[in-house]
Amino acid sequence: xxxxxxxxxxxxxxxxxxxxxxxxxxxxxxxxxxxxxxxxxxxxxxxxxxxxxxxxxxxxxxxxxxxxxxxxxxxxxxxxxxxxxxxxxxxxxxxxxxxxxxxxxxxxxxxxxxxxxxxxxxxxxxxxxxxxxxxxxxxxxxxxxxxxxxxxxxxxxxxxxxxxxxxxxxxxxxxxxxxxxxxxxxxxxxxxxxxxxxxxxxxxxxxxxxxxxxxxxxxxxxxxxxxxxxxxxxxxxxxxxxxxxxxxxxxxxxxxxxxxxxxxxxxxxxxxxxxxxxxxxxxxxxxxxxxxxxxxxxxxxxxxxx
Amino acid sequence: xxxxxxxxxxxxxxxxxxxxxxxxxxxxxxxxxxxxxxxxxxxxxxxxxxxxxxxxxxxxxxxxxxxxxxxxxxxxxxxxxxxxxxxxxxxxxxxxxxxxxxxxxxxxxxxxxxxxxxxxxxxxxxxxxxxxxxxxxxxxxxxxxxxxxxxxxxxxxxxxxxxxxxxxxxxxxxxxxxxxxxxxxxxxxxxxxxxxxxxxxxxxxxxxxxxxxxxxxxxxxxxxxxxxxxxxxxxxxxxxxxxxxxxxxxxxxxxxxxxxxxxxxxxxxxxxxxxxxxxxxxxxxxxxxxxxxxxxxxxxxxxxxxxxxxxxxxxxxxxxxxxxxxxxxxxxxxxxxxxxxxxxxxxxxxxxxxxxxxxxxxxxxxxxxxxxxxxxxxxxxxxxxxxxxxxxxxxxxxxxxxxxxxxxxxxxxxxxxxxxxxxxxxxxxxxxxxxxxxxxxxxxxxxxxxxxxxxxxxxxxxxxxxxxxxxxxxxxxxxxxxxxxxxxxxxxxxxxxxxxxxxxxxxxxxxxxxxxxxxxxxxxxxxxxxxxxxxxxxxxxxxxxxxxxxxxxxxxxxxxxxxxxxxx
Numbered sequence: 001x002x003x004x005x006x007x008x009x010x011x012x013x014x015x016x017x018x019x020x021x022x023x024x025x026x027x028x029x030x031x032x033x034x035x036x037x038x039x040x041x042x043x044x045x046x047x048x049x050x051x052x053x054x055x056x057x058x059x060x061x062x063x064x065x066x067x068x069x070x071x072x073x074x075x076x077x078x079x080x081x082x083x084x085x086x087x088x089x090x091x092x093x094x095x096x097x098x099x100x101x102x103x104x105x106x107x108x109x110x111x112x113x114x115x116x117x118x119x120x121x122x123x124x125x126x127x128x129x130x131x132x133x134x135x136x137x138x139x140x141x142x143x144x145x146x147x148x149x150x151x152x153x154x155x156x157x158x159x160x161x162x163x164x165x166x167x168x169x170x171x172x173x174x175x176x177x178x179x180x181x182x183x184x185x186x187x188x189x190x191x192x193x194x195x196x197x198x199x200x201x202x203x204x205x206x207x208x209x210x211x212x213x214x215x216x217x218x219x220x221x222x223x224x225x226x227x228x229x230x231x232x233x234x235x236x237x238x239x240x241x242x243x244x245x246x247x248x249x250x251x252x253x254x255x256x257x258x259x260x261x262x263x264x265x266x267x268x269x270x271x272x273x274x275x276x277x278x279x280x281x282x283x284x285x286x287x288x289x290x291x292x293x294x295x296x297x298x299x300x301x302x303x304x305x306x
Numbered sequence: 307x308x309x310x311x312x313x314x315x316x317x318x319x320x321x322x323x324x325x326x327x328x329x330x331x332x333x334x335x336x337x338x339x340x341x342x343x344x345x346x347x348x349x350x351x352x353x354x355x356x357x358x359x360x361x362x363x364x365x366x367x368x369x370x371x372x373x374x375x376x377x378x379x380x381x382x383x384x385x386x387x388x389x390x391x392x393x394x395x396x397x398x399x400x401x402x403x404x405x406x407x408x409x410x411x412x413x414x415x416x417x418x419x420x421x422x423x424x425x426x427x428x429x430x431x432x433x434x435x436x437x438x439x440x441x442x443x444x445x446x447x448x449x450x451x452x453x454x455x456x457x458x459x460x461x462x463x464x465x466x467x468x469x470x471x472x473x474x475x476x477x478x479x480x481x482x483x484x485x486x487x488x489x490x491x492x493x494x495x496x497x498x499x500x501x502x503x504x505x506x507x508x509x510x511x512x513x514x515x516x517x518x519x520x521x522x523x524x525x526x527x528x529x530x531x532x533x534x535x536x537x538x539x540x541x542x543x544x545x546x547x548x549x550x551x552x553x554x555x556x557x558x559x560x561x562x563x564x565x566x567x568x569x570x571x572x573x574x575x576x577x578x579x580x581x582x583x584x585x586x587x588x589x590x591x592x593x594x595x596x597x598x599x600x601x602x603x604x605x606x607x608x609x610x611x612x613x614x615x616x617x618x619x620x621x622x623x624x625x626x627x628x629x630x631x632x633x634x635x636x637x638x639x640x641x642x643x644x645x646x647x648x649x650x651x652x653x654x655x656x657x658x659x660x661x662x663x664x665x666x667x668x669x670x671x672x673x674x675x676x677x678x679x680x681x682x683x684x685x686x687x688x689x690x691x692x693x694x695x696x697x698x699x700x701x702x703x704x705x706x707x708x709x710x711x712x713x714x715x716x717x718x719x720x721x722x723x724x725x726x727x728x729x730x731x732x733x734x735x736x737x738x739x740x741x742x743x744x745x746x747x748x749x750x751x752x753x754x755x756x757x758x759x760x761x762x763x764x765x766x767x768x769x770x771x772x773x774x775x776x777x778x779x780x781x782x783x784x785x786x787x788x789x790x791x792x793x794x795x796x797x798x799x800x801x802x803x804x805x806x807x808x809x810x811x812x813x814x815x816x817x818x819x820x821x822x823x824x825x826x827x828x829x830x831x832x833x834x835x836x837x838x839x840x841x842x843x844x845x846x847x848x849x850x851x852x853x854x855x856x857x858x859x860x861x862x863x864x865x866x867x868x869x870x871x872x873x874x
Contacts, residue, residue, distance in 0.1 A: 037391055039398075089582065099391055100581050103530055106339075107581070110523055110574030114567040122563065203791060224519065225406075228399050233394055267410030274403035280386035281392060288387050 004139035009262070011140040013255035018153025019208055020250035025243055026204030030078075031231075032239045033177045033197045036086050037098060039105035041230070042223030043112035048074050049218040050116055050208065053125050065132060067210045071203040078202030079195050081108065087191070098135050108128035113220040124217035132215075146210040149211040156207055159242045173197060177241055229253065231276045309552070311436040316548045317541075318443035319505055322450045324528040324540035326497035328453040332591070333463055334490045335470030336386070337394045341525055343401035344495045345502025346517035347374040350408060352503040353420035353512035353872045363426035367503035371496045378495025379488070392564060393598030401522060409514050419513025426507055427800055434519050439508055446504060450497050454537055456736070458492070461729030461746060464722050465583030466490060467535070474673065475709040477791055479723040480697035481730075489732050520570060527573045530580055533587030542588060567819065591771060593715055618729075622649040624824045625701070625793055630679035631849075639665040641848040645681070645826075647793065652815070652825045654835045656859070657845035663828040664706060665848070667795050671703045683793065698725070702786045703795035706828075710778050710785070711779045712771030718764060719770050719781055721753035723788040756784040782812060794818065796827040800834055812837060832856065 030038050048070045055066030085104050087203075090097040133144035162169035172193050175183045181188040210227075216222075233249045257272045308656040323341055330336050340573075348370030355361040355369060385396040385451040397549060408414045415421065425434045432818040433439055457463055464637060468476040477483050505716040523742050524547055532543025554569050555562070580587065587858055625647040639662045655663040669672040669682055672693040681688040690694050710719050722865045727749055728734045729742040765773065779799065786794050799815060801807040829835050835842055836856050844852040844859050852859055859865055 037394065085578065085582070093585070099331075099335075100585060102394060103526065103581050104578050106523055106526060107574045107577030110520075110577070111571050112574070114571035117567045118564065118571070122567070154567065162845060214858075225402065228402055231395055232399060235392065237665075267407055270403050270406035270410060274399050277396060278380075278384060281388065281396060282670050284392075285384050285387040 006244035007139045009258040011142060013258040015146045015149050017251035018150050019212060020229055020233060020254050021247045022153055022156045022204055022208035023226050024233040024250050026201040026208065027238060028229040028234040028241055028246055029202040030195045031234055032241045033173055034194045036039060037102045040081055041104060041205060042107040042227030043109045044202050045079055045114055045209050045227065046220055046223035047116060048206040049213040049222060050120050050211050053127060053218055056127055056129050071206040074202040074206045075199035078198035082195055082198040116220040124219045126217055127214050130214050143214040143215065144152060145211040152207055157202060157243055158245055174241065216270050221237045229273055232273050236280050308436050311440060313548055315436055315439045315443055315508060315640040317544050318447045319501055319508065320525065320528060320544040320548055321541045322497060322501035323525045324544045325451050325537050326494040326539040327525055328400035328537055329458055330490055330494040330531045331529055333458045333466045336487060336491060337390060338397040339394055339522055340362050340397035340401035341498045341757055342517045342522035343380060343404050344374045344498035345505065347377050347584050348499030348502030348829040349506035349512040349517060350414060352506045353423050356423050357420055357721055363424065363507050370503040371499040374499025375492050375496035378492045382488045382491040386491065387484055404499060405514050405518060410482060417514060419511055421511045423506055423510050424707060443504065446500065448854060451537065456538060460735055461727045461733065462735060464718055465730055467714060471711045471713050472709050475711065476694040478703055479785060480694045480725060482694045492712055514687050514806045524573065524761050530577060531587055533589035536589040539587055539589035547821065601698055624649045625683050627681045628679060631677050632665060632669055632674055638848045640669055643850055645843060647824050647826055649824050650819060650822050651840050652819050652827065652838045654839035654842040655828045655845060656835060656842050661845040662848040663845055664797060667703055667797055667828065670795060671701060697791060698791060700791045701792040702789045704782045704786055704797055708778050710770050710781050714770055716757065716768050716770050716781060717750065717766040720756050720788045721749050723785045724749045724752055725790060753788060756788045758782045759787065776803045779803055779811060793824045796825060800831060
């Protein structure tokens with residue numbers, strides 16, 4: 001294994017890390033604040049890819065204009081899902097709403113995927129009007145879209161940090177996240193904040209995906225895998241709305257997926273996220289079961305006996 | 307004809323998937339999005355050992371069941387102690403990763419999968435045509451249905467429903483929630499493995515699309531449409547979903563490819579609409595009718611011996627805590643608490659809101675782990691034990707917010723608390739003989755006795771959710787009595803109850819004491835404390851600041867000022 005290979009894997013891991021980071025921030029904004037297991041995040045991501053395709057390839061609009069319009073549509077779609085589907089379910093089912101919301105999200109996903117295939121056809125699409133510009137930097141080669149991915153990632157991460165830390169909106173989101181009832185008592189409207197995070201989170205999926213749409217093919221199922229990865233990152237970060245923590249885990253997973261291929265066949269990189277999640281859950285349930293405390297107690301008892 | 311039989315076979319195959327998923331989702335309340343991927347374990351195992359090693363296909367199916375069960379166990383152990391979201395997440399990710407692995411592995415045939423699996427034989431008949439498969443699949447489906455029915459409608463299933471509706475309440479009456487969940491997860495994973503193996507043999511191919519996410523979703527649609535926690539509903543769901551294919555083909559007259567998109571889009575829409583407007587599905591969950599039988603039997607019989615224990619008044623020390631401490635961050639909720647409970651007496655914990663009284667109950671019963679200190683029940687150390695272990699060791703509690711199971715019958719709410727039920731053990735459920743049903747009869751009679759003790763026997767067959775607040779408090783009392791635990795902790799037994807019910811409640815608590823039970827109660831109402839308790843601990847800010855009889859406590863000028871609201 002040469003240094004060049006490692007450099008290339010690192011570079012592509014970093015690029016993917018920025019993609020995962022934006023997905024994870026967008027998703028954590030939603031699940032962290034509202035507690036909704038919003039599995040339909042993936043279908044919003046996929047549908048946005050098709051809208052970008054229609055905008056640039058069919059209507060001939062400039063790429064950036066299309067992306068911004070699409071992000072606005074995605075934001076509206078996210079708000080509609082919250083307002084018309086999730087919120088009424090939670091009102092009715094209360095504590096048991098997780099099942100209802102998850103099944104609703106699955107239903108939206110099935111409906112969306114198949115409507116996409118009926119409208120745009122079952123074959124994968126390509127954004128042909130965007131030229132692929134290859135670059136190389138030492139041993140590392142990449143394309144122009146990758147630069148876009150990195151810049152978009154940095155902008156979104158920085159914007160999230162600034163908004164959460166300094167603006168009134170950020171404070172409202174954090175207040176509602178930590179305790180919706182208390183926030184409501186303090187005069188904040190959690191329902192309004194829920195709608196806002198659904199809008200922002202859904203738009204972020206589009207900004208995360210724009211360079212993926214350009215670089216790879218567009219398919220109805222393409223939202224599934226990155227959404228799952230974003231879910232795992234959000235949960236490993238404890239659903240905390242801490243952008244740098246999410247970024248850290250995004251990079252760890254993206255790089256692990258690449259580095260695994262040094263030793264193992266590419267097929268096994270599919271298992272990286274699963275193994276990471278399993279390891280995390282083992283630690284978490286051991287802590288929940290108080291295993292470390294039990295072990296400490298046993299040790300103490302043995303010392304007393306000795 | 308053959309086409310039509312093909313759909314019948316598919317209904318039978320998917321019934322195995324759907325019925326077993328319903329046991330998991332409907333009865334146990336565990337959301338697994340990876341049933342089709344567990345099916346893939348069975349299917350790929352069968353395909354691999356028959357094509358590469360020349361095994362008998364049925365042996366392949368058996369090995370596939372074992373592997374699916376093993377993978378199920380691997381997923382269950384880390385995720386089931388955690389909130390439900392983690393189970394969904396893990397099963398989703400595992401499904402995606404395992405199918406992804408199959409797609410990326412040349413030895414498993416990549417996207418094309420393993421093809422030309424040889425047809426199996428039954429009694430010398432090669433199963434090549436759809437008609438040959440009906441009987442074997444019917445037998446497989448019947449076996450799975452019977453096992454799921456036996457588990458779901460047994461005392462084991464009663465515990466499953468209880469853990470689904472309120473996990474803490476289930477552990478408070480001595481049920482090790484994790485054990486029930488893991489068993490159910492592994493058994494249903496094995497069933498998915500069976501369905502997957504049969505599916506591969508039936509199709510002669512095991513490929514990623516056969517077990518893809520869409521298939522998992524189709525199974526979900528069957529369970530949700532048919533009715534969650536109704537096994538027959540899942541068969542109905544399988545019939546509807548499977549037969550929607552030919553029906554829609556006729557009706558819409560679309561090319562097959564577009565037809566499948568329309569069909570799956572309709573499933574998606576149906577899921578959204580059903581969950582919104584008819585969440586119970588077509589066939590709703592049924593409630594046990596055993597209550598009616600028991601009450602009829604009881605009216606016929608003469609009343610048996612009262613379940614109340616004989617009194618053995620003594621001054622024996624039953625429970626002792628020393629140095630019990632707990633803090634949350636910087637807040638000290640319990641500070642170096644030393645308590646004693648004596649047999650056959652009532653002790654009260656009094657003090658202002660937030661003094662840490664309920665925290666004491668949570669520490670004693672294992673819902674919170676103390677940072678320091680010990681809890682000894684009959685000189686046995688309880689520190690570090692789970693709530694269900696503490697309940698089995700003889701100390702049970704009620705909850706301030708009652709926590710009965712509103713979806714279960716009044717009788718079942720009590721029956722579940724009775725210890726040592728043969729039908730709560732998976733192995734005993736499938737042993738020949740009648741010990742499970744005989745024990746269940748005595749359990750239901752005993753539960754009925756406890757209901758008579760609190761005066762709710764006329765409502766035995768009603769759903770517990772229909773009870774008034776006062777009645778549900780009485781029910782929770784019957785429930786702790788039914789555990790037969792000698793030490794009972796009552797968290798605000800009469801708060802929010804009107805006077806008539808409160809009097810009845812207090813009389814019952816005295817009966818319990820007279821029967822030799824050791825009682826500790828948290829109560830704000832000083833009249834109640836005065837009437838019942840021989841001894842009281844006064845708590846504030848996590849510390850015990852005084853102890854004695856209520857008269858002694860109220861006589862203290864400082865307490866009178868700060869707590870009892872008297873101005874000195």
